[in-house]
Amino acid sequence: MAQDHRNQHGSGQGQLLPQSSQPEARTLAGILRTETVGGALLLAAAVVAVVWANSPFSEAYQTVSEFVPWPGGAAVGLDLDISHWAADGLLAIFFFVVGLELKREFVAGDLRDPRRALVPVVAAICGMAVPALVYVAININTGGDALRGWAIPTATDIAFALAVLAIISSHLPSGLRAFLLTLAVVDDLLAITVIALFYTDDFHPAMLGAALLPLAAFGLLVQFRKTWWWVLIPLGLATWLLVHESGVHATIAGVLLAFTVPVHSKDPSQPGLAEHFEHRWRPISAGVAVPMFALFAAGVSLGSEGLGGALTDPVAIGVAAGLVVGKVVGIFGSTFVMGKFTKAQLDENLAWWDVLGVSLLAGIGFTVSLLIGELAFGTGSPRDEHVKAAVLCGSLIAAVLASLVLTARNRAYRRFEEAEASRGESGTG
Template sequence: MATPPPSTRPKFLGRLSLPERRFVADALRTETVGGVLLLVAAIAALMWANIPGISASYDSVRSFHIGPAALGLDLSLQHWAADGLLAIFFFVAGIELKRELVAGDLSDPKAAALPVIAALCGMAVPALVYALVNTLGNGSLDGWAVPTATDIAFALAVLAVIGTSLPSALRAFLLTLAVVDDLFAILIIAVFFTSEIDFLALGGALAGLVLFWFLLRFGVRGWYVYVPLALVIWGLMYNSGVHATIAGVAMGLMLRCTRREGEEHSPGEHIEHLVRPLSAGLAVPLFALLSAGVSLSDEAIAQVFTRPETLGVVLGLVVGKTVGIFGGTWLAARFTKAELNEDLAWPDVLAVASLAGIGFTVSLLIGELAFAGDPVLTDEIKAAVLFGSLIAAVIACVMLKLRNRRYRALTEDEERDEDLDGIPDIYEQDNPAYHLRMAKIYEEKAAEHRRRAAAAAPAGDGPPGGSAREAAGGSSTGADRPA
């Protein structure tokens, strides 16, 4: 019977290239550690805000003002976290997006189409769910963007806590979803949450960005040049009325993320490697500590599931994200005729879609911006984000645990390196030198086993070759034994 020709249909969630796999593994390793710190910070904030005797100090600390008033930067600690620390987060997001666009999965339009469509559907459907709930319940539509974001760090922290190891293709898919989410979250913040604009300050910020670009273009080096300039750009952007995090992502997008001859890492990759731990390990956890502390009284919890604004957020994260990402992925694969990786199944995509319903950092930020004039509703929205993310995490954990044995086997296959050359064996199957190395390794192992068999055999039992043949074929005595 003739062997059927290999399929020429595009592959969805196929094996990553080795450089891409290494980049994803390195990036997600940092995000996982940061996610655990984020989880700890969120729990600490909730305890601080709800334990009698110390809860009052939580509001006092985050409302404490500091900064030069003459420069328009006399801000509360909560504002410094949301506008300052998250600028670092969005700076890293900008570099990540630039790298994906020029050297990663998003650089190939055909390969990028499916995860981009999935991410867009994963933002549009939650917004529609929120709008539907609030239209039917006569609620405010101002929070439509709150459930649209995915928090990659928190999602990876959940995976670390439950001990599930996703195959690299699923992790890369989750990372791509988060990158596209971040891009559109930035656009949403810039377009929908900018009210009054100071054009003089904005012009100064744009001039600073142009100078930043020229310095990069002419190869000027030195943190002492770029860090002060970045602070000036950030301050001008904040005073312009445009959200200051836009400055972070703009500077991130300007960095070169392609490698030139002789470069082991591009400047963008190098700076991302330096700044990502600061973002994941300090900036985002501090933002969570100063933003996630909301009252969880019985009345507040009841409001989450009865008030249309908060219910819309919960359903948007839990239902909207899952339906949007899974539905968008399935439809895109159906119409592009992309084949799912044979090692995975559609329930795996459904589990990742549910995991993407964890929308913590950016959702909290958008919640603060959407209901800035109503502190009570802002806290209720934050509580809804926490509950929605928790429910999505529990559902995803159950689905992922059901397939954990399969994931572990796939991960072990991806990481196996029997010839110890630093390259996983799965990437060397078409390399003749690899197979020659493996043949030599197995020949040496066989020789070692023959030597041990000869040493273990009693005197007079025959030559080593006979012992080896008996070991291979089984002795007659062993064959007569019951199984």
């Protein structure tokens, strides 16, 4: 029953997963609504990609993916095909929104309080470290470039995870949703750092230095609250282009731009510029950028080169095991250890089964996992195809297992609420 978690822990500073503050709860609710719709579009795009890539029209899928809309851009490194534009260009919008969210959380959100930030930060770190260790343990003797994929199972796809949670969480405590979102925010920050540090080839510091000029101009304008789109967008594009030419993955430009945007407003009654930009760009990110990336990244063949080959490839096995096993061991294990061996306690409205369900849900790795797979092994390579199959299978297994646990918990909470309502009616009758 749901009441099994209503213990004598009480409320206060010692709670392991405290409830979010009221302003933060409202912000989280808005993000959840947008990301839930985005998650549904992302799922639809992934299904279309898989069906298209395995249909009689699969050659058309490859033709569209490999189409170069601007072949004359070779001089500035922009002779990219559609799939690369989706990964390098559109995902920069996604990372811009992530950057805004990160800054808001650490400046004005609950993560500014170290006591609130400690548990999700530790859980996110362990939730990345353990999947990486699982992957390395499986591939330590594989040889070749196998170990380049160590970071693939470390990422959590917040859009997919929130979409699944929204479907089954009609009665689950709001603190659980907040924990998942906060965990994913820290996960995104670490994933961005990993991409910048470990998946940057042919680094050109002069180009990166040049990118600081339009970046500084962008930052200066937003600090003075000058939201002239006809100036800010060209500056953002110039920053993106120079970062792309530097060898650093171009999506990092989105994060750098976001970090220059102020969070607080001069008028306390008005939202800050970061929240304003996030409100404007999140629908574009969740509704266009990420689904388009999924459409051209998830088209894995289910034949011998795709799913069939993945079954015997240690790289694919390591990715799937990292997502399904590594994530839950890292997140649930670290949270459980903190609850047992520190003064922190589980929030009175949550049970350990709830935390287990969210830990399984964090094993849904899609957008960033697929991106790292492409960076590690090259777009369209046989091993990249195996990674795609492993990410899809691992994410599906994690989603199913999480759904089983959280659906059972949701039923328990519903029965408990109905019993409480019935007792209330009896008491007033």
